[in-house]
Amino acid sequence: MSATVLHLLNDAFPGKVVTSGSDAYDNETNTPWSQTCWNPAGAYVQLSSAQEVAEALKIVNKTGTKFSVRATGHNPNAGFSSVGPEGVVLDVRRLQSKTLREDGIAEVGAGNLWGEVYKWLEDQKLSAIGGRDRQVGLAGFLLGGGMGAFPNLYGLGADGIKSFELVLADGSIINANAKDHPDLHRALKGGGSNFGIVTRFDLDTHPLIKVLYTIKLFNPSDYENIIRATISAQEAMEKDNRIGLFTNFNNGFVAVGLLYADWPEEQPQAFEPFEKLESLMTTLVPPTRGTLLSLAETMGHAQEPKKRRIGSVTTKVSFDLYAQVYEAWTEITKTLPEGMVLHYTIQPVGEAGVEAGQVRGGSAMGLQKVPQCWWVFTCEWPQAVSDEAAERAIEEITDKTKQMAQEKDLLLDLMCMSFATAGQKVLSSYGADSLRMLQETAAKYDPTGVFQNLQNDGFLLKNSV
Numbered sequence: 001m002s003a004t005v006l007h008l009l010n011d012a013f014p015g016k017v018v019t020s021g022s023d024a025y026d027n028e029t030n031t032p033w034s035q036t037c038w039n040p041a042g043a044y045v046q047l048s049s050a051q052e053v054a055e056a057l058k059i060v061n062k063t064g065t066k067f068s069v070r071a072t073g074h075n076p077n078a079g080f081s082s083v084g085p086e087g088v089v090l091d092v093r094r095l096q097s098k099t100l101r102e103d104g105i106a107e108v109g110a111g112n113l114w115g116e117v118y119k120w121l122e123d124q125k126l127s128a129i130g131g132r133d134r135q136v137g138l139a140g141f142l143l144g145g146g147m148g149a150f151p152n153l154y155g156l157g158a159d160g161i162k163s164f165e166l167v168l169a170d171g172s173i174i175n176a177n178a179k180d181h182p183d184l185h186r187a188l189k190g191g192g193s194n195f196g197i198v199t200r201f202d203l204d205t206h207p208l209i210k211v212l213y214t215i216k217l218f219n220p221s222d223y224e225n226i227i228r229a230t231i232s233a234q235e236a237m238e239k240d241n242r243i244g245l246f247t248n249f250n251n252g253f254v255a256v257g258l259l260y261a262d263w264p265e266e267q268p269q270a271f272e273p274f275e276k277l278e279s280l281m282t283t284l285v286p287p288t289r290g291t292l293l294s295l296a297e298t299m300g301h302a303q304e305p306k307k308r309r310i311g312s313v314t315t316k317v318s319f320d321l322y323a324q325v326y327e328a329w330t331e332i333t334k335t336l337p338e339g340m341v342l343h344y345t346i347q348p349v350g351e352a353g354v355e356a357g358q359v360r361g362g363s364a365m366g367l368q369k370v371p372q373c374w375w376v377f378t379c380e381w382p383q384a385v386s387d388e389a390a391e392r393a394i395e396e397i398t399d400k401t402k403q404m405a406q407e408k409d410l411l412l413d414l415m416c417m418s419f420a421t422a423g424q425k426v427l428s429s430y431g432a433d434s435l436r437m438l439q440e441t442a443a444k445y446d447p448t449g450v451f452q453n454l455q456n457d458g459f460l461l462k463n464s465v
C-alpha cells in the first residue's frame with residue numbers, strides 16, 4: 001500500500017490506523033470467523049462515526065486504494081471483509097451507538113453485535129429481529145437479508161429496517177427510508193455492500209419476544225424419521241408463525257433446535273414427532289423459557305479457529321428431496337480428508353415469513369411465497385489440510401442438491417447472501433427485475449462505480465451475471 005495513503009490516513013485518524021508489527025495488527029488480522037480471511041491488510045482503520053467513515057472513503061477514493069468494509073468479519077468468503085497488503089480494511093466495529101426513539105424505533109450503529117442489541121433492547125422489554133448467534137454483526141447480517149430464529153413472525157431481519165444511514169461513494173451521508181431515497185431503502189434490504197457503507201440501522205422493535213427452546217441431538221442413522229419430524233414441524237409452521245426450527249446434520253449427530261416464540265404451558269404439539277424418536281442421543285439444551293438473547297447466547301459459543309466455507313441452496317419442502325440430500329452428503333463426507341467436516345442445516349421459511357416481508361415494503365430478494373428450505377452447507381477444516389477438498393465438497397453438495405431439486409421441480413432460484421459461497425450469483429438469484437433495480441440504484445447512487453471497482457470483493461453487481 002502506498003506511503004501517501006498511509007500518511008493521509010494517519011493524519012486523518014491519529015492512533016486509529018493499525019499497521020503491521022504490533023499485537024493490535026495481529027488481532028485485527030485474526031478477527032474473522034474463518035481463517036480463510038486471515039489475510040494481513042496494508043492497514044486497518046478503526047472508524048467510530050459516520051463522519052470518520054466518510055473521511056476514510058474520500059481518502060481511499062481519491063488515492064484509488066483497494067478497500068474492504070468489515071463489521072465483525074463473520075462472512076467466510078476470503079476478500080469480502082478482508083483485503084491483502086495492497087489494501088485497507090475499513091473497520092466499522094466501533095460504530096456502537098444505541099438510541100431508542102419515542103416511536104419505538106431502535107437506532108443502532110452498524111458495528112453492534114446482535115448479542116449487544118438484544119441485551120440493550122431486552123432491558124427495555126423489547127426485541128428486534130436479528131441473528132441466532134450473539135457474536136454475529138448487524139451489518140453483514142442485515143445487508144444480506146438476515147434469517148432469525150422465527151422468520152415467519154415478522155419476516156427477515158432486513159424487513160424490519162425502517163431506515164439506513166449510509167455513506168455514499170462521494171462521501172455524503174444520507175438516510176434511505178420509505179420517504180427519502182425509497183429506491184435505495186429497498187435495494188439495501190438484501191443488496192449487500194453495493195451502494196455505500198451503512199453506519200446506522202433504524203430497526204422496528206416489538207414487545208419482548210419470549211422464547212421456549214430446546215436443542216436435542218439424534219443419531220443420524222435415524223435420518224428418515226428425523227426428516228419426517230422436520231417436515232411435520234415445517235407443515236405446522238404454516239399454521240403457527242411462532243414455530244422456529246433448525247435441523248443440522250453433522251459429524252456423528254443431528255442437532256435439532258425446537259423453538260417457540262412464546263412460553264406455552266407445554267411443549268407445542270408441532271414438536272411431538274421429535275419427542276417420539278427413539279434415536280435421541282442426548283438433550284443438549286433442556287427446554288428453557290428464555291428470550292432471543294438467551295437463545296443467541298446458547299447458540300453463540302466460542303468456536304475454534306478453523307478455515308470455513310459455506311454454500312447456499314433454496315428449495316421447496318419434500319421428504320424425498322431431504323432424504324436424497326442426506327444420502328448425497330453421506331457419500332461426499334466419505335471422501336473428505338482427515339480433519340475436515342462437512343455439515344448442513346435445514347432452515348425453514350414459511351409463507352407467512354415471505355408475506356411479513358412484503359407487508360413491510362418488500363426487499364431486493366424476490367422471495368417466492370411458498371414453504372421453503374434455505375439449505376446452508378458448511379465445511380470446516382484445519383490450516384494443515386488443503387483448501388481444494390473443501391471447495392470441491394461445497395461445490396459438489398450444492399450442485400447435487402440443486403440438480404436433485406430441479407429434477408423434482410422443487411428448486412427455487414434464491415441464494416441467501418448470508419449462506420452463499422463467493423462464486424454463487426446471489427444477486428442474479430433474486431430475479432431479473434430485482435437485478436435490474438439493483439443495477440439502476442447502484443448507477444444512481446455510485447455513478448463512478450467506487451463500490452464495484454475499488455471495493456476488494458463481495459457479492460458485487462459487477463460479478464452478478
Ligand SMILES: Cc1cc2nc3c(=O)[nH]c(=O)nc-3n(C[C@H](O)[C@H](O)[C@H](O)COP(=O)(O)OP(=O)(O)OC[C@H]3O[C@@H](n4cnc5c(N)ncnc54)[C@H](O)[C@@H]3O)c2cc1C
Pocket residue numbers: 033068069070071072073074075076080081092110130131132133136137138139140141142143144145146147148192193196197198199418419457458459
Ligand atoms: C456463527 C455464525 C452464525 C450465523 N448466524 C446467522 C443467522 O442466524 N442468520 C443469518 O442470516 N446469518 C447468520 N450468519 C451469517 C452472517 O449473517 C453473515 O456471515 C454476515 O455477513 C455476517 O455479518 P458481519 O457483519 O459479521 O459481516 P462481515 O464479514 O464483517 O461483512 C460481511 C459483508 O458485508 C459487508 N459489510 C460489512 N459491514 C458493512 C457496512 N457497514 N456497510 C456496507 N457493507 C458492509 C462486508 O464488506 C462484507 O461483504 C452466521 C454466521 C456465523 C459465522
